[in-house]
Amino acid sequence: MAWLTLDNLGLTEGGTRIVDGVSLSLAAGRTVVLGPNGAGKSTLLRLIHGLLHPSGGELHWPHALSQAMVFQRPVMLRTTAMANVAYGLKLKGHAARECAIRAREALGRAGLEHLAARPARLLSGGEQQRVALARAWALEPELLILDEPTASLDPASSREVERIIGEIAANGTRILMTTHNLGQAKRLADEIVFIDRGRVVEQTPVRDFFTRPRSDAAQDFLKEESP
């Protein structure tokens, strides 16, 4: 049962088709979008999250899903890690007490309880990204979108971020993410959507994609990206 269907979705900017007639049915719990630089992965995620408006086509949500998004570079407010997590809850209209309780829980699940009172912007990049994940997790979204969440992190931080994403998925939240790390895609994905130049080239279960990709473009991509 698809939770999102894209019908000929497009975004044109300055005459360039960044997303070019994408039709997709997303039904998997954990979907990873792969593709070369500039393929339109981030733009596709932003269209789905509603940060960008498509210049053509439609999104069909069979049931409206509550969403949260984690970006490549975490954006932290000049306050404590705890208050950063609580901020998202406050915007949803929760009472201050409940915000504090849920924020503390989310920080705990992300393994950050000891950093709750620290100024968020002075944390390391990996810690900030985990605070951003906790902030998204605290909202208990039905769909979590992540745009290259580990692109600027060291391996240890990346593993920790992967662990958290895995746990969020295990709690029933749908995951839609992009990554440049093929190992990560293998570990996290149920299904791969491969896009190139704004178009969907193939949509394949993860095991098949890495052993026998159907498209030439994906074969070339895997050859180039694999060591």
Place this chain on the structure above:
Amino acid sequence: MHDFNEPFVTAWQLVAAADARLAGIVLLSLRVSLAATAIACIVGMPIGALLAVGRFPGRRALIVLFNGLMGLPPVVVGLLVYLLLSRAGPLGSLGLLFSPGAMVVAQAILVTPIVAALTRQVVADAWTEYREQLRSLGAGRPRAAATLLWDGRFSLSTAALAGFGRAIAEVGAVMIVGGNIDGVTRVMTTTIALETSKGDLPLALALGFILITVVLAINAVAYGVRGWAERRWG
């Protein structure tokens, strides 16, 4: 015959003795300009933040307007406030003309565009960084503006400071609407202008020292607070 150094010596003696007349003038200056700056911040900062994140018709024109008004000539503001507050004017019934209240109004009008324009710049820079995250979390534009004002509170101290510097140093507006009445509306700048023209250089010089010291001291404190805040909050 006046020795060139003599006014300096006398000026220093006035400052050192905390001369009562001198102290009264300095305190009135500070009260008027601090009140005007406070009003300008309360009005100008939300305006600046909304100009930075808002999307409404006429936004660009307003940005140009506020940037232009940063260079508003104090005497013109003084004249306009004078006309508003004069007995025949629309606000004449308030009886504010030639009172410290009128001086606060004039300086607040002078300083608000400065605070608004500088705030807009600070918030606009932050908005490019925070925009997607705040929208993703569901913050509407007014809420985003408020969040960015609070987040930029330390950078915004510079905007308040620039406004205060402008207020405490201007002569034209307070001269016209205050009337430079001894013991009532005489502030540092108007006293310096008057005493210099009368030839009482020591008092003028003493006030000049104090004026410069006040401005430097406030800048130093603000610089220190910003540095501390950056180390504390990043």
